[in-house]
Amino acid sequence: MVEAALDVEGMRKTYGSGGKALVAVDDVSFSVQPGEILGLLGPNGAGKTTLIKCILRLVEPDAGAVRLFGEDFSQRRNEMYRLVSAVLEGARNTYWRMTVRENLAFFAGLQGISPRRRRAFHDELIERFGLTEKATTPVNELSTGMKQKVAVACAFARETPVLFLDEPTLGLDLHASYTLRHELKQLAADHHRTIVLSSHDMDVVRDLCQRVIIVQRGRVVVDDQVANLMALFRTEAYTIRLAGAAGDDVRRRLEERFVISDWQTEGGETRFDATVADAGQLYDMIDVLRSSGLALAGISRSEPDLAQVFLRVTQGESAAVKEVAR
Numbered sequence: 001m002v003e004a005a006l007d008v009e010g011m012r013k014t015y016g017s018g019g020k021a022l023v024a025v026d027d028v029s030f031s032v033q034p035g036e037i038l039g040l041l042g043p044n045g046a047g048k049t050t051l052i053k054c055i056l057r058l059v060e061p062d063a064g065a066v067r068l069f070g071e072d073f074s075q076r077r078n079e080m081y082r083l084v085s086a087v088l089e090g091a092r093n094t095y096w097r098m099t100v101r102e103n104l105a106f107f108a109g110l111q112g113i114s115p116r117r118r119r120a121f122h123d124e125l126i127e128r129f130g131l132t133e134k135a136t137t138p139v140n141e142l143s144t145g146m147k148q149k150v151a152v153a154c155a156f157a158r159e160t161p162v163l164f165l166d167e168p169t170l171g172l173d174l175h176a177s178y179t180l181r182h183e184l185k186q187l188a189a190d191h192h193r194t195i196v197l198s199s200h201d202m203d204v205v206r207d208l209c210q211r212v213i214i215v216q217r218g219r220v221v222v223d224d225q226v227a228n229l230m231a232l233f234r235t236e237a238y239t240i241r242l243a244g245a246a247g248d249d250v251r252r253r254l255e256e257r258f259v260i261s262d263w264q265t266e267g268g269e270t271r272f273d274a275t276v277a278d279a280g281q282l283y284d285m286i287d288v289l290r291s292s293g294l295a296l297a298g299i300s301r302s303e304p305d306l307a308q309v310f311l312r313v314t315q316g317e318s319a320a321v322k323e324v325a326r
């Protein structure tokens, strides 16, 4: 078996004490394989940032062990920081008086990397993140989104095998977010980086991560491949379009037997979503429609998106997910 790049076991963190104690991270365990990009999802306050800070020992956990490539660095923090970089939520990760290029050189230097020798790589980072025109501009003169890109670029400039990115696309415009995730994916693949990334943007997670962990109230409720999660929720759900306005009687007949939602009648057409237990039920439904004299104008299987999966899991369906996954 390949040694995990990151192995977290029994992580736990309580803020405060007594009646005000809040368990922000509650017995979290997971591993990340080398080269894997793991998505960390969860509603606001779920404990994602706290978890990352505990792993990095920026916050002292109550309990929990972390191994990087099989080694425990809890007594050797400086050595650990040679292996991991992080861009943390809302933190100033760069030196604002220095230019973009100087920041890259500085963070590479911290790592004992000669900036001169890595100039080509730094140019590549600057270009990939669309910062070429700003390469010699002090960071404090950049926009919020650009600062964020510089922070991510600096994390890469440290050339550590493991990276933590807490909401890397926060505050980025659509184009910048798209570019950033494209480049992240490319950089991770080209340089074989292991990344733990938290995000509320499901497009980012879907694009970048093979696997996700969903955290809720400090606990891991789902740990699975994105593809499996999508498949799990690829229930037999269809969007049906009918040529003609279907009346309430038809709707009632359908609702008696099937799970119908999003019923809309517009422009002489009716459309609705139907969830059926199996293909047999789909045929039954079509029979009902036929006997009502309604012509089928279209039928398509609805693809769940990751956002729906996330909402359903965090709205109390995690037990169901585990049940199905078993």
Ligand SMILES: Nc1ncnc2c1ncn2[C@@H]1O[C@H](COP(=O)(O)OP(=O)(O)OP(=O)(O)O)[C@@H](O)[C@H]1O
Residues within 6 Å of the ligand: 015, 016, 022, 024, 042, 043, 044, 045, 046, 047, 048, 049, 050, 051, 089
């Ligand atoms: N320094 C702190 N002192 C006390 N409580 C804290 C502290 N930091 C976080 N918390 C609490 O711990 C819980 C988890 O917070 P955390 O910031 O880890 O969540 P998150 O998943 O990162 O949320 P978001 O998606 O909003 O970034 C929250 O209830 C929060 O109020």
Ligand SMILES: [Mg+2]
Residues within 6 Å of the ligand: 048, 049, 050, 089, 166
């Ligand atoms: Mg957070």
